[in-house]
Amino acid sequence: MKTNIVRIGNSRGVRIPKPFLEESRLGEEVEIEVQGNQIVIRSPKRPRDGWKEAFRLMAERGDDRLLDAPLETQTTWDQDEWEW
Secondary structure, three states: OOOEEEEEOOEEOOOOOOOHHHOOOOOOOOOEEEOOOOOEEEEEOOOOHHHHHHHHHHHOOOOOOOOOOOOOOOOOOHHHHOOO
16 A cells, blocks of 8 residues: 655654554554664564563573572571561
8 A cells, every 4th residue: 555654743754544554453553663664563562572581491401490509507587587
């Protein structure tokens, strides 16, 4: 589909047809970047995307264990004051 770049104040914009928005599932917020001679618009990256799978793989490999060895002896504070 061809369209025109339109003036929006001092900027320019492109009207995105509703079917394109529905198919791409873009929301109100998007990321935009230039890749070579193209402008790419996509949903924003979620900071924790992929964490669930990464943690599952860590558990399978045994990489989710504590790094510090357990204490051999407890202090009196540990025995008398600490509460879970």
